[in-house]
Amino acid sequence: MKTQTNQLISPYGGKLVDLLAPAEELPDLKAQASELPTVRISERSVCDLELLATGAFSPLETFMGEEDYRRVLAEMRLKDGHLFPIPITLPVDPVPHIGLDQKITLCNAKNELLAVMTIDEIYEWDLGEAAECVFKSQDVRHPLVAEMHRWGKLCISGRLQILQLPKHYDFQDIRLTAEQTRRRLEELDCNNVVAFQTRNPLHRVHEELIKRATEESDGTLLLHPVVGMTKPGDVDHYTRVRTYRALAAHYHDPKRVLLALLPLAMRMAGPREAVWHALIRRNFGANHLIVGRDHASPGVDSTGKPFYGPYDAQELMEQSSEELGVTLVPFREFVYLPDEDRYEEVSKVKAGTQTASLSGTQVREQYLNAGKRIPEWFTRPEVADILSETHPPRHR
Known part of the structure; x- marks a missing residue:
């Protein structure tokens, strides 16, 4: 009998957050939710809610309150000191049923009831301040800056009770939560896990890089493509996932690769986003992350100048690596x-x-x-x- 000697890196903060309401409470909670005022949230917030609920953003337990939000903007940290580079907020328009201590139901565009929130904070946010801090630009050529102009002017926070996760009808067998991914990796008896974040089809050069990275670390590859919101104009996720499956099936050792889909809403925040991606992958069990040139870059601004330098993301990730416990694997240039x-x-x-x-x-x-x-x-x-x-x- 084989003895399990390897252990995955712990989740960031020590444990995975789990916001799913206990099964025995669901009938009463759903009945209550159907009677509460409803707030329809955006596709981006639905993605955020799913990852909050399943621990991908651990140690974060809800949409950020004002103290967390302000410190993340200024210092890339939560109020308790944990590194966290991207604000995860729930912006809403001011309406009568948004009030302190008010319970509301969060639903998606299909009016599916997803969660009950008990509001304990309501605060205003400033678009210019957020854009400068997170993206270092207010240029509307940045897709997130442009999108933020359509966001509600208030942010709300409070305890979340998840009724159900958003429904996905494709690739259900590889839509793995952080906990499910960790279990699969443990079954592969991993010592090191190298995560590869991608929003593009993979070609031979990518294949060469990730194979060398996993071999050099004596690790297992977590092929972890984003299937939430990516950069406008990207190849659709249905096409991309089919290519990933083909590569994993034909060109990788099945004992050293795990393909799992991540319903992340990217921010295209360059350096900050790279650190965020590393934090997320730690929660999924990875202790290495491949970061390439122009990682999570939105391209060029309205003057034709790149929003970020080609290696800015690698540099900030390197500075944060020891604290996060995730080693940077730079994407080297191959020909x-x-x-x-x-x-x-x-x-x-x-x-x-x-x-x-x-x-x-x-x-x-x-x-x-x-x-x-x-x-x-x-x-x-x-x-x-x-x-x-x-x-x-x-x-x-």
């Missing part, structure tokens, strides 16, 4: 060597060596839009097939 049919780090390629690479724009314009097959040196045939199905050529 393909046609004469040797392999990928290698740019820093190790001798001058004059023939290399090949493709940009995302080239893939779209020269291959997908033109109806040409993406070369196998760049992407696996299974991935190329899925992308071709989803992006038929313009002349078809």
Whole structure:
């Protein structure tokens, strides 16, 4: 009989938050919820609620009150001192049933009742202050800054009792909570877990990087794509997840990879977001996180200047790594060597060596839009097939 000797890193703060109402209380709570004033929350807040409920944001237990919010803006910390770089708030418009000690029901766009909140804080927030602190810009070319102009002018906080998690009808077998992910990783007998955050299809260069990172750490890969809200214009999650499944099934050791989906609403906050991603992945059991160039970048501002430097996210993550207990694995730049049919780090390629690479724009314009097959040196045939199905050529 095999003895379990390995132990995953503990959740941030020591334990996973669990806000799901006990089963024996649900009938009465649902009956009560149906009689309460209802607040319909945004898609972003629904994503946040799901991750709050299941411990992904541990040690945070509810939408932030004012003291937590102010300290997160100024210091990237909760009021109790825990590192937390992104404000998780519930903005609402002022309406008569929003009041202190008032119980309300939170529902989604389909009017499904998700949670009961007992309001114990109501406070105003300032868009300019939040944008400057979190995104270092008030430029509406930043998708979150633009979105914030549509948010309610008040934030509310209070105890949450979760009636049900948002319903998802696709990929249910790999939509794993933090607790479920930890159980799966424990079954794989992991010593180190390397998390890879992605919102894009994976090509051969990504595959090479994550394989080397897991081998160097003697770890297991947590392939953890975001399937909540990403950057406008990104490939849809249904297409992306199909490519991830194909790669995990055909090109990874099943004993050293776990594919799990994360319903996260990204903020595209660059450096702060990288630290947030590390905190979240610790709650899922990872003690390493791959962070690439321009991690969680929204692109360029209205003057054409990048919102963040290419390595700002890696630098802030490195500064926070020891406190978080999550080691930074920098995304190194690789190129393909046609004469040797392999990928290698740019820093190790001798001058004059023939290399090949493709940009995302080239893939779209020269291959997908033109109806040409993406070369196998760049992407696996299974991935190329899925992308071709989803992006038929313009002349078809």
